[in-house]
Amino acid sequence: MPLIDQTLPALSDTLVPPIVRGTADLTSFAYQGNDHDALMQRIETSTAPNPALARQAAQTYDAAIALQLGFRRAEGLNLQDTALDASPLWRVGGAPQGAPRDALRLLALVGPGDLMTNTPLDFLTNHLNVRLDLLYLLPDRPLPASIPDHDAAFFALGEADPATLARLRRLFAAWPRPVLNDPSFLPALERDTLSRSLAGIASIASPTAVATSRAALQAHLDTGCPIQGFDTPTGPYPCLIRPIGSHAGAGLSRVTNPAELANYLRFCFDRQFFLTAFHDYQGADGLYRKSRVGFIDRQPFLCHMAISQHWMVHYLNADMTESAAKRAEEAAAMAEFDHGFARRHQAAFAALHERLGFDFYSIDCAETPDGRLLVFEADAAAIIHLMDPPNLFPYKQPQMRKVFAAFEAMLRRRAAAPRAAAA
Structure with missing residues (x-):
């Protein structure tokens, strides 16, 4: 030491x-x-x-x-x-x-x-x-x-x-x-590392993601040369771009051609970026659905599901408080999660756990039209909470209490285990 x-x-x-x-x-x-x-x-x-x-x-x-x-x-x-x-x-x-x-x-x-x-x-x-x-x-x-x-x-x-x-x-x-x-598993959470580690798993859709620099992007725009490592069947567009180190959608944009990329760089002053191939996950009804699944000792829990008309889905911009229909769908998703979503994606979850050996972490994800788990990101520091007003979200009270109880049970199991078994 x-x-x-x-x-x-x-x-x-x-x-x-x-x-x-x-x-x-x-x-x-x-x-x-x-x-x-x-x-x-x-x-x-x-x-x-x-x-x-x-x-x-x-x-x-x-x-x-x-x-x-x-x-x-x-x-x-x-x-x-x-x-x-x-x-x-x-x-x-x-x-x-x-x-x-x-x-x-x-x-x-x-x-x-x-x-x-x-x-x-x-x-x-x-x-x-x-x-x-x-x-x-x-x-x-x-x-x-x-x-x-x-x-x-x-x-x-x-x-x-x-x-x-x-x-x-x-x-x-x-x-x-x-x-x-x-903490040994923290590097596996990086967007490009996670994308590569999940590539080729049949049950998972893992869009290509690479870390790149402003200089490399500018060279691509000036000469048309490929962006190193960003090899996708449809070429570099459409793709998502965000500054490395950004969170919660800050600086995130979808670009569909070189002109849009150039415009993005004109108004963003960061030097390092993540590029991710855009995977369209729009449902048949035209809406996008993104779920946060928390894992406690590898047991999955649905912590929220946001439903939006926009591809960039965040719970706070999805108008969940304004739509009783969206809340009803989220309530049903929570009620059916163990026998529905979790069972459908059991193999995908197992593959994630092989790569991410945390006791507690979460993923933001969706389902593709062909039934795979689309993994946007995995995080050891995402917020899992019970802040939503119970008069509008009464179904979240029992769901999140179940999550909290599982978390405490995990802590008590680990506290009771010999140190060698816990390491």
């Missing part, structure tokens, strides 16, 4: 980190229509039992989240740096359900970054009898001398550069408590 982590932290039964509201609490509050001022008031009036200095640090940590929720990402990340200078350890507030002595103690190893950097575990644990502590791994800084003792540790970074990945692997192997989500 390198000098930076030569000594693992001591485990303390008495150490209490600053208590924060956290990402799930503040995101849910914003999702209900509350603005930045209301978020700040919620943070400032927190009743968490923090001492004075810890209270100030906790408010700084939560304010960094609030700024990002208000689309002030740079300010939020700067404030996050200030909070992490004060402490690398945080406890997500909210009393666990049930008797506190029965609460499972979960430590999540996370990294600095925006709201999509880490698995947002508090969207699950806030509904469970689980105490969640967050330990930030800060570049070029050792772990703290002492951390709260815990029943299990969850490696929650959704992506990592080579140096961070090597550090995560060493910590995963040496950690003194049972561990979940082996």
Whole structure:
């Protein structure tokens, strides 16, 4: 183990980190229509039992989240740096359900970054009898001398550069408590890597995806030369283009000819991109359907299904709240999932698990007209939540409670297993 982590932290039964509201609490509050001022008031009036200095640090940590929720990402990340200078350890507030002595103690190893950097575990644990502590791994800084003792540790970074990945692997192997989500599989989530690994599997439609540069795209436009590695039966168009490192559709566009590609590059200033062959998955009724399937110990759960007239489907832009018919279809999909969708794609799921050995991850996917599973992406840090208003989405309450219960059951199984079996 390198000098930076030569000594693992001591485990303390008495150490209490600053208590924060956290990402799930503040995101849910914003999702209900509350603005930045209301978020700040919620943070400032927190009743968490923090001492004075810890209270100030906790408010700084939560304010960094609030700024990002208000689309002030740079300010939020700067404030996050200030909070992490004060402490690398945080406890997500909210009393666990049930008797506190029965609460499972979960430590999540996370990294600095925006709201999509880490698995947002508090969207699950806030509904469970689980105490969640967050330990930030800060570049070029050792772990703290002492951390709260815990029943299990969850490696929650959704992506990592080579140096961070090597550090995560060493910590995963040496950690003194049972561990979940082996970070060794993180490179397999990259769009181009995942596309190549799934190519040729009969049950899966895996559109060709490559990482490329602005220079390579410009050379293609100037000379007509092929884009290296982007070999598709129909040529390079139509294709999807997005900046490497972007999430949630940011910078994503469909281009159908060189002129559209040139126009995209004219207004996008990134240097590195992913290109993905566009696979038309429009249904016979003209609508597009995209599902988020979460896997907990390889068991699949439908977490949402969005239905849209546009090929770029996101739950928030699919007008699900405005359409009773769409909600009824989603409710039926959830009710029938175990005996329908999951059974139809059992072979595809098994192929995914062979390549992605995480304990907890999700995919965004659809069904092709010929019955294959169309995999858009796999993610260890996607949000799985219960934020939708129950008056409009009553069917989500039992479905997501089932997901949360499965997650807690997995944690308790892993916590009870010997360390050697958990690694």
